[in-house]
Amino acid sequence: MHIGDSMEVDEVLDLRGEVCPYTFVKSKLKVETMEPGKTLKIILDHEPATKNVPRSLKGEGHEIISLDQVDEELWHLYVKVSEV
Numbered sequence: 001m002h003i004g005d006s007m008e009v010d011e012v013l014d015l016r017g018e019v020c021p022y023t024f025v026k027s028k029l030k031v032e033t034m035e036p037g038k039t040l041k042i043i044l045d046h047e048p049a050t051k052n053v054p055r056s057l058k059g060e061g062h063e064i065i066s067l068d069q070v071d072e073e074l075w076h077l078y079v080k081v082s083e084v
Contacts, residue, residue, distance in 0.1 A: 007065070007078055010038040016045045016074075023049035024056045027079075031062060036083040039065065044075045053077060060084055 013030045015023050027042055034040060044050055054064045057079055065078035 007041070008039065009041040009078065010034065012041045012043065014043045015049070016043055018049070019046045020048050020052050024053050027053050027057060028060065031057065031060070031079065031081050034081045036081055038081045040079045040081060042077040042079065044077060045073050047073075050075045050077070054079075 011030070011034060013027060015026060018026065023044060023046060027040075030042075031040060042053065044053065050067060050069075054067055054077060058064050061082045061084045063080040063082060065080055067078075068076045070076055
């Protein structure tokens, strides 16, 4: 599913320049500060993070709405924060 820029998000976390495991650690810390039901857009430019961050956040109980590749080395991950 492609969401693109039409998705309303509550917060944006720009992780360009970050690599695993920092991408997941910073994502986890961010969702812990957000209210359940809110949507977080995470910007990634480290390809391994496009697999690790969604898998880890899903394992934490959050809903992965979509992962969109917006260019050769840039992805937008949309996460709905769940109550954990």
